[in-house]
Amino acid sequence: MNIIYMLLAISVFVAIVFFVLFIVSVRKGQYDDTYTPSVRMLFEDELVKEGGSIKSETSKEKITNSKK
C-alpha cells in the first residue's frame, strides 16, 4: 500500500503542472480578449475555401465517394 505515497506524489505533481499552465496563460493575456479569436477562427476556414476552392471540393468528393 506504500505505493499510495508515489501515486499521491504523481497526482499532486500533475495537478500542479496544470495549475502552473493556467497561471502562465493568464499572465500572457490569453483570457483578456475572449471574443476576437472566436471570430478569427471562422475567417481562416473561409479563406481556404476562397484560395484553394478546388482542393477542398475534391477532398469533399473523396469523402462522399468513400461513403458510397
Next chain:
Amino acid sequence: MVNCFHCGDACLDVEIKHDEKSFCCHGCKTVYDILHDNDLSYYYDLEKNPGISPKEIAGKYDFLDNETIVEKLLEFNDGTTQIVSFLIPSIHCSSCIWILENLNKLNPSVKSSQVNFPEKTVRITFSAEENSLKNLVILLSRIGYEPYISLDDSDKKEKNINRSLIYKLGIAGFAFGNIMFLSFPEYFEHSEFWLDQFKPFFRWLMFAFSLPVVFYSGSGYFVSAYKGLRSKILNIDVPIALGIAVLFIRSTIDIVFNLGTGFFDSLSGLVFFLLLGKFFQQKTYSYLSFERDYKSYFPIAVTRLFKNSEGKTVEEQAEVYTVKKGDRLLIRNNEIIPVDAILIKGNALIDYSFVTGEAEPISKQSGDKLFAGGKQQAGILEVEVLKPVAQSYLTQLWSNDVFSKDKTGVFENITDNISKRFTVVLLSIAFISTIFWLMVDPSKAFNVFTSVLIVACPCAIALAAPFTLGNVLRIFGREKLYLKEASVIEQMAKLDTVVFDKTGTLTTNQKNLITYEGVALSAEEKQLLTSTLRASSHPLSRSLYNILDKNDIQTLDDFEEEVGKGITATFNHNSIKVGSYEFVGFSDETNSEFKNRTTVHISANRVYKGCYIFNSEYRKGVAQIFKQLGTDKEVIVLSGDNEGERERLEALLPKGTKLHFNQKPDDKLNFIKNLQQNGKQVLMIGDGLNDAGALKQSNVGFVVSENTNVFSPACDGILDASQFKKIGDYLNFSKKGVQIIKWAFLLSLFYNLVGLSFAVTGHLKPVVAAILMPLSSISIVVFTTIATQYIGKKLRMDINKQS
C-alpha cells in the same frame, strides 16, 4: 429607397452607380474600389453593408511628421520594425476584424495586425523602412477606420492589469479541490487499518495545501481587517479574517497533537467562495472608460506658426504640451482649440456645447478671447496663445481636490453596516459560551471558543452583496446602463436629489426643432432658400436645409457668404438674404424677443419675411421622468446655457422644478457640494466636460451618451441615450436589489444560528462544518441569483409595457 452597398445608409441626395452597385457618397465608393482592386471583396461577403464612410482628413495627420510625437505613439521601435496600437471606434462587426487583420494585402509593409474586438483596438506591426506611421494612419482613414488619437496617448501609461484576484481565486480553488479529496476518507471512517496508517501523511499534505490559501489568497482579508480596525471600523473583513485565522490555528493544533483532522476543507472552501463573490462582482466593459478627463478629448498636436530666419512664416506641427504663451497657432475647420487664446485672424464660429453647455455655436471677432475646448466650425483661424494647455480655463477644473480623491471607500456599504453589530454579537457569544464551559468542563472550553468563531464566520453574509450586486450590474448592462462598479448600485438606492444638465442631457445633440414665424414664403422663395442653404456650410444652414423640401435645386447666379453674419444670393433677379437680424437689414430695432434664442432671419427682395427659430429638442419623456422622480426626490436642472430656454423648460417640467442657468463648470461642482453639505444624496446626470467636476463630486454621476464610442467624461455610469426615460425605473430597481441583500442577510443569519447551536454545545465536527459552510454559501448564491433575475424580468416587462 436604395441603400449604400458599402455603409448601408440610405442614398438620400445622390446615388452613385458604380460596378452595378449603389453608393451614398464618393467616400464609400472609393473604399469599395480600394478593397475590390486588392481582392478584398470578401469583406462584403462576411456581413451586409459593413463599411464606414470615410471622413475628410486632408492635413489632419500632418502632425505625424513630427518625430517626437510619433515616438510617443509607438509601442515598440527598433528602427526597422515598429509596433503601434490604435483605438478605432468604428470597429463594429466581423468584417471589420477581417479587413484590419488583412491590412498587409493593402500595404505589404504591414507585417501583422491583430484586432481586439471588445476593446476596439488594433495592434499593427510594420516595417519602418517601407512605411511611416502617418501613411499607415492615412491608409486606415481612407478605408473608413480612422484611429482616435488624443492627448491622452501622449503620456504613455504602462498597461497594468491587475490579475492578482484571478491568481488568488485559482490557488484557492486548486487547494480546495485537493484538500476535499484528501479529507474525504476521514468523513466516513473513524478507524480503519490503512486509514490510520496514512492519516498523518494526508493531514500534513492538507496543511501544505492550506498554506498558500491562508497566506496568499486570504491575505487581502487580513490587510483589510487591519486597515478597518486602525480606522476604528468593524468591517465585514474583521470577522472573516478572525474566522480564517482561527480555522488555521485550530486545525494546525489539531493535527500537531493528533486531536482530529482539522478544518482545512472548510478553510479553503471559505476563501474560495469569498473570492468567487469578489470576482463575480466585477464586470468590466472593456470598450468603455470611466476614468477619462480632458486629455482624451484634446488633440495631441497643433499647427504652430513661427517666423524663420528669413522672416517668412512657417508652419510646424508641435506637441500641445510644448505650446507656450505668445505662440501663434493655426486652427483648421473642425479642430479643437487646445488652449486659451486670442483670435487674430479668421472667422471664428465656435461650438462650445461640450465644454460650457451653450447649445449653439458662437461667432467671435478678431481680438476676442477663445477658451480651450471649443471646436471651430467655419474655416481656418489664427490665434495667439494666452495660457498653455494645463492652465487653461477648462483644464483648471481638474486641479480641484475632488479629482485626486478616490470615491470608492468613502461611502459605508451595507455589508459593513451589518457587520458592526454582527461582530459584537459574535464575540459576546464566543466569550459567554467559553466562560460557561470553563465552569462546567474546562477541557472543552478552547474547543467551543474556536468552534463558535469558525462556524459563525460570516461567509454567507459576505457573499450576499457581491452576488446580488453582480447580478444587478449585469441586468443594468443588458438594459444599457453601464456601471463602473457594483458599489454604485448601493449608492443609487439611497439617492434623494437628482440634478440634470441641460444641453446634451435633456436635449438631444442630433436634431433641432425648427419653427417658422412670419409671412409665409412663396414656392419660388422657398426654392431659392433651399438652393442657397445648400451651398452654405454653416451648421445652422445645414440643419435648416435638412428639414426643407429639396425640389428643383437651382444653380445660383450669385452667392456670397459672410461668415458669422449670413448669406446673400440671387437667382433670376430674385434676391434673398439669410442670416442674423442685423444682417438681413433691420439693425435699428434691437429685437429683445429674439435675444438669447437661435434664429435665422430671411428677407426676399429686400422685404423682411420672417425667421426660423431653432429650439433645442428635448428628449422624449423628459416631462414624465421629472414627474416620476419628483414624487420622492428633489429634481434640479443645472445649465451652462443662457436663460433663453427658461420659459419652454418651465412649461415642460412639473411646477416647482428648480432651474439654474449660466452655471460655469466649477459652479456646478460647488452647487453639488452645497447640496451634499445639507445632507443630500445627489445623482448628477450630465454629458460634457463642463459636468466633469459635478459628476465627480456627486454621490453618483451618470453620463448620457448617444454613442458609447465617443468621448464621455469620468463618471460612475454611462447611460445609453435611448434608455434615458427609464432612469426612474433603474433607480427603483437598485432599491429592490438592496432589499434582496437584506433578505439574504436574514437567510444567512439563520444558517449561523444552526451552526452556533452545534458550536456552543461542543458538537462541531469537521464534517458538519464542511457541510454547513458550502451549503449556506451556495444557497445564498442561488437565492440572490433567482431573486435578482426575477426582479430583472419584471423590470424588462415594465419597460416593454411602457414602450
